Amino acid sequence: MSILVLAEHDNNELNPATLNAVAAAAQIGGDIHILVAGSGCGGVADAAAKVAGVSKVLSADSAEYANGIAENMIPLIMSVIDGYSHLLAPATTYGKNILPGVAALKDVAQISDIIRVDDADTFQRPIYAGNALATVKSGEALKVITVRTTSFEAVAAEGGSAAVEAVSATGDAGKTTFGKSELSSSDRPELTSAKIVISGGRGMQDGSNFAMLEKVADKLGAAVGASRAAVDAGFVPNDYQVGQTGKVVAPDLYVAVGISGAIQHLAGMKDSKVIVAINKDEEAPIFQVADYGLVDDLFSAVPQLEGEL
Amino acid sequence: MKILVPVKRVIDYNVKVRVKADQTGVELANVKMAMNPFDEIAVEQAIRLKEAGTATEIVAVSIGPDQSQETIRTALAMGADRGIHVPASHDTEPLAVAKILKALVEKEAPGLVILGKQAIDDDSNQTGQMLSALLGWPQATFASGVEIAGDALNVIREVDGGLEHISSKLPAVITVDLRLNEPRYASLPNIMKAKKKPLDQVSLDDLGVDASQRLTVVKVEEPPAREAGITVASVSELVDKLKNEAKVI
Ligand SMILES: Cc1cc2nc3c(=O)[nH]c(=O)nc-3n(C[C@H](O)[C@H](O)[C@H](O)COP(=O)(O)OP(=O)(O)OC[C@H]3O[C@@H](n4cnc5c(N)ncnc54)[C@H](O)[C@@H]3O)c2cc1C
Ligand SMILES: Nc1ncnc2c1ncn2[C@@H]1O[C@H](COP(=O)(O)O)[C@@H](O)[C@H]1O
Numbered sequence: 001m002s003i004l005v006l007a008e009h010d011n012n013e014l015n016p017a018t019l020n021a022v023a024a025a026a027q028i029g030g031d032i033h034i035l036v037a038g039s040g041c042g043g044v045a046d047a048a049a050k051v052a053g054v055s056k057v058l059s060a061d062s063a064e065y066a067n068g069i070a071e072n073m074i075p076l077i078m079s080v081i082d083g084y085s086h087l088l089a090p091a092t093t094y095g096k097n098i099l100p101g102v103a104a105l106k107d108v109a110q111i112s113d114i115i116r117v118d119d120a121d122t123f124q125r126p127i128y129a130g131n132a133l134a135t136v137k138s139g140e141a142l143k144v145i146t147v148r149t150t151s152f153e154a155v156a157a158e159g160g161s162a163a164v165e166a167v168s169a170t171g172d173a174g175k176t177t178f179g180k181s182e183l184s185s186s187d188r189p190e191l192t193s194a195k196i197v198i199s200g201g202r203g204m205q206d207g208s209n210f211a212m213l214e215k216v217a218d219k220l221g222a223a224v225g226a227s228r229a230a231v232d233a234g235f236v237p238n239d240y241q242v243g244q245t246g247k248v249v250a251p252d253l254y255v256a257v258g259i260s261g262a263i264q265h266l267a268g269m270k271d272s273k274v275i276v277a278i279n280k281d282e283e284a285p286i287f288q289v290a291d292y293g294l295v296d297d298l299f300s301a302v303p304q305l306e307g308e309l
Numbered sequence: 310m311k312i313l314v315p316v317k318r319v320i321d322y323n324v325k326v327r328v329k330a331d332q333t334g335v336e337l338a339n340v341k342m343a344m345n346p347f348d349e350i351a352v353e354q355a356i357r358l359k360e361a362g363t364a365t366e367i368v369a370v371s372i373g374p375d376q377s378q379e380t381i382r383t384a385l386a387m388g389a390d391r392g393i394h395v396p397a398s399h400d401t402e403p404l405a406v407a408k409i410l411k412a413l414v415e416k417e418a419p420g421l422v423i424l425g426k427q428a429i430d431d432d433s434n435q436t437g438q439m440l441s442a443l444l445g446w447p448q449a450t451f452a453s454g455v456e457i458a459g460d461a462l463n464v465i466r467e468v469d470g471g472l473e474h475i476s477s478k479l480p481a482v483i484t485v486d487l488r489l490n491e492p493r494y495a496s497l498p499n500i501m502k503a504k505k506k507p508l509d510q511v512s513l514d515d516l517g518v519d520a521s522q523r524l525t526v527v528k529v530e531e532p533p534a535r536e537a538g539i540t541v542a543s544v545s546e547l548v549d550k551l552k553n554e555a556k557v558i
Contacts, residue, residue, distance in 0.1 A: 101442030179474030
C-alpha cells in the first residue's frame with residue numbers, strides 16, 4: 001500500500017496541518033509520500049522530506065501551482081496518482097477545495113473529515129454537526145480522504161530523510177486566475193493548533209470589545225476565536241469562526257465568552273480538554289458542555305480575569 | 310443566462326438529531342425538515358442575479374425522496390422559476406449527486422450552477438467541487454462575494470487564513486458560504502404562486518446515472534458525552550480551578 005499526502009503550504013513553509021494528515025496516513029500504514037506543489041517551493045519540499053515516516057517527496061515547482069488553484073492542482077494529482085491506494089489531505093479549506101475533484105475524476109467516493117482510522121478501508125467521521133459519528137467502509141480502489149487535524153496528533157516535523165523527486169508540471173488549466181489574498185495577520189498562535197483558545201460571541205456587542213479578549217489571550221499565549229454570530233455581525237473576520245462550518249479546534253483550554261452554545265458552535269469546540277463558559281444567562285446551553293461555568297456579565301468578568309492572570 | 314441551483318432537503322438546523330437505537334443512521338421519522346441553509350443562500354444569490362438582469366431563469370433541482378419537492382417549492386416561493394425533482398434515496402452520495410447534476414447541466418445548459426458549500430446532514434463539502442471537475446468548468450468555492458460582468462466571474466472566497474479573490478469565466482460552478490447574503494423569506498402570496506410554477510420529474514434512468522452507494526455505513530453512533538461540569542462563583546475561583554485543578558494555565 002502506498003499513500004499520497006497532499007502538502008499544504010504557502011510556498012515558504014509547510015503548514016503544520018500536513019503533519020496531522022501524515023499522522024492519519026501512518027495509522028493506515030504503508031509507504032507515505034508527500035506531494036508538494038507550488039512555485040518556488042523548494043524549501044517546503046526539503047521540509048517535507050524531513051517529516052517523520054515519509055519515504056518520498058514529489059515536488060512540482062511551477063508558476064501554475066503558486067496559489068493552490070484547484071483546476072491546476074487536480075490534473076497534477078491525476079498525473080501522479082496511479083499506484084496509490086490512498087490520497088489524503090488535511091480537512092482545511094485548501095484540502096476541501098482540491099480533493100473532491102480528484103475523487104470525481106477517478107470515479108471514487110470521497111470520505112471527508114475523518115476522525116479515526118479503523119483499518120485501511122474503514123474510517124470514522126462526524127455527521128450532523130458531530131451529533132452522530134459514522135463508521136464508513138470504502139471498497140474503492142483509491143480512497144480519497146480529508147483528515148480532521150485535531151483528531152490526529154502531528155507526526156514529528158524532523159527525523160525523516162526522504163528523497164525529493166521532481167515531477168513534471170501539468171500546465172495552467174486556464175480556468176481560474178488568482179487575484180489577491182487578504183490574510184489576517186496576528187502574532188498570536190494559529191487558532192486550530194493553539195493550546196488555549198478564547199472565543200467571543202454576540203454577547204461581545206462590538207468588534208472593539210474583542211480587545212478585552214485579546215488582552216487575556218496575550219497573557220495566556222492563546223488564540224482568539226468567535227461564533228458565527230460575531231463574524232456575521234462584523235466584529236471579527238471570517239477566519240475567526242469556530243464551528244460546524246468554520247474551524248474545528250480542540251485545545252487544552254477553550255474559553256467561550258458571550259456565546260450561547262448552539263449545536264453548530266459546539267461542533268467546532270466540544271473536543272477541547274477543558275471548557276470554560278462565561279455567560280450571564282445561566283440557562284445558556286454552553287453550560288451543558290462546560291467544565292467550569294461562570295454566570296456573570298462578561299464586561300466585568302473578562303477584565304477581572306485579565307487582572308487575575 | 311440560466312442558473313441551476315441544487316437544493317437539498319435536510320433535517321432542520323434547529324432540531325436535536327438523534328441516533329437510531331439500532332445504529333443504522335439517525336432518526337428521520339417525524340422530524341422537521343428544511344432546505345439546507347447554504348442552499349437558501351445559493352437560491353438568494355441566483356435571485357439577486359436575476360433581479361440585476363444577469364440571469365434570466367432559475368431552475369431549482371433536488372435529488373431525493375418525494376418530499377424533496379417541498380424543498381423545491383420553497384425555492385420556487387423564494388423566486389426560482391421552475392423545479393426539477395430527481396427521485397432517489399435520501400442518502401445519495403455526493404459523487405452520485407454530482408453525476409446527476411452533470412447530466413442535468415448537459416440537458417439544461419445553464420451558465421452557472423450555484424450550490425451550498427456543505428450539506429449540514431452529511432457535512433461532506435464535496436458536491437460542487439466534484440461537479441466542476443466532471444464538467445471541466447471553473448470552480449469558485451466558499452464564496453462570500455460574487456460579481457458577474459459579461460462572462461467574467463469574480464469571486465471572494467472565505468479561506469482558513471482570511472479571504473481570497475479569484476477570477477474565472479462562465480460557465481462555472483460556485484459554492485456559497487455563510488456571509489454571501491441573507492436569504493429572504495418567502496411571502497404568503499409567493500408561496501401560493503409557487504404552487505403553480507412548473508416542477509418536473511426526471512428519473513435516474515432518463516439521465517443514465519448509476520446512483521448506487523459506494524461507501525458502506527458500518528455503524529452510526531452517538532458521540533461520547535461530556536461529563537457535567539461545575540459552576541464557579543467568581544473569577545477568582547475560576548482562575549484557581551484552572552491553575553490548580555485542571556492545570557491548564
Ligand atoms: C448552516 C449554519 C451553519 C452555522 N455554522 C456555525 C459555525 O460554524 N459556528 C458558530 O458559532 N455558529 C454557526 N451557526 C450559527 C449558530 O446556529 C448560532 O446562531 C451561533 O453560534 C450563535 O452565536 P452566539 O452564541 O455568539 O450568539 P447568541 O446565540 O445570540 O448568544 C449570545 C450569548 O451571549 C450572552 N450574553 C449577552 N450579553 C452578555 C454579557 N454582557 N455578558 C455575558 N454574556 C452575555 C447571551 O446570554 C447569549 O447566551 C450556524 C448556523 C447555520 C444555520
Ligand atoms: N440530494 C441533493 N439534492 C440537491 N442538491 C444537493 C444534494 N446533495 C448535495 N447537494 C448540493 O451540494 C451541496 C454540497 O453538499 P455536500 O457535498 O453533500 O456537502 C449542497 O449544499 C447542495 O447545494
